[in-house]
């Protein structure tokens with residue numbers, strides 16, 4: 001890794017957030033599993049180490065540990081939550097199951113105003129706790145620097161050895177001055193320099209691609225979404241005409257989307273794109289399939305079949321894998337592993353990987369970093385600000401069996417809703433918005449006649465990362481216009497509803 005901060009992951013849901021915060025501060029950071037051997041750690045060019053939180057308890061046997069040698073390397077260390085318990089456990093402190101577990105907000109009282117770690121943190125400031133254990137006896141050579149109002153040790157240090165630990169989570173937005181604490185650690189204690197920005201990243205990546213692939217045939221898949229489009233532009237910038245992007249139409253795209261994507265890629269961004277229209281095959285394979293999971297699996301398998309079947313003569317496959325995908329497959333434990341199998345981790349890719357034929361330039365990046373690259377590469381806003389769209393597309397927005405007729409209805413309804421949002425300036429204000437086809441019929445009256453038609457649900461949410469979401473409070477007038485246009489223009493629909501559930505407990509998509 002480049003010079004920077006190593007984060008050892010003990011499985012916390014917030015580990016990625018630590019890496020992001022540090023990169024936001026302009027310092028490179030990478031996450032490795034906690035089990036990274038001490039010899040490997042010594043080989044990295046490190047300025048500091050962070051031990052993340054995690055679901056385990058050091059009071060149980062087989063809890064994840066690190067080699068005690070890590071504390072003797074002379075590299076500054078910050079333990080966060082489980083990381084603090086771990087430091088205390090290994091360095092002869094005492095950890096007990098807390099009588100009452102602390103979750104959520106707590107106020108901290110600073111005991112040592114001189115502490116460099118907490119410089120700039122207010123007494124009684126709010127921190128975010130999420131733990132069941134607490135340190136009840138300080139490890140050897142350590143001092144308490146803050147407690148919660150309830151008396152729990154909240155931060156400790158051994159300033160001489162540059163080992164620090166906090167029981168709360170400085171990386172979450174709810175911890176006031178959390179970023180300041182991380183900044184104190186990184187800059188004042190670790191003396192790291194700002195070395196991370198996307199402009200440097202682009203330059204380095206272009207150089208690497210040229211070194212590796214000059215004169216070779218390179219292929220990649222594009223969907224018209226932000227990640228794959230940005231990747232295609234970057235790779236083409238580096239390698240020119242030897243790059244071919246492949247766009248597979250699975251038939252579940254939105255109204256006129258295939259044409260728009262092709263125009264964007266070919267004419268506006270000047271990319272060399274091969275178009276594979278497999279829409280009939282995809283639809284045929286979904287016949288009579290109603291279960292959402294089964295639909296997703298079939299579409300995933302079909303994509304792999306079509307895409308890899310198309311690839312013939314090439315030297316390298318470039319993929320837009322992002323950091324969260326990589327970490328998911330390395331996770332210590334926890335739910336993230338089972339969420340989904342990505343197209344970019346199937347066995348076809350694994351065998352190409354073994355041959356050294358797969359390149360993943362974004363595998364250390366987060367989505368917002370890719371957006372910044374897109375901006376720096378001059379990709380126009382209307383492409384850059386497109387809402388996320390799921391791989392299985394409209395097939396997971398038609399509940400139950402997917403048919404051509406339902407697809408045609410949904411495409412029209414979705415187009416009307418998005419058009420109303422764009423006209424009113426609301427498209428950019430929401431994370432995602434779309435229509436869903438419900439396979440229920442309800443009675444209505446159209447003209448003087450009884451109508452028995454289908455229902456369209458409209459969904460719009462606000463979110464930062466898609467992990468949690470709120471339903472968007474779109475003004476009634478816009479919803480009204482969308483609903484009126486939908487029932488007027490689509491004869492099969494006589495009722496429109498708006499989804500007002502957040503995630504959790506609902507998900508953003510309906511399937």
Ligand code: XMP
Pocket residue numbers: 296340388389390391392432466467503506507508509510
């Ligand atoms: P859910 O429905 O799980 O969705 O709340 C969270 C975000 O992920 C998108 N999504 C997908 N994206 N392939 C993708 O590339 C998929 O299979 C998939 N399923 C959901 C969804 O649109 C939302 O932005």
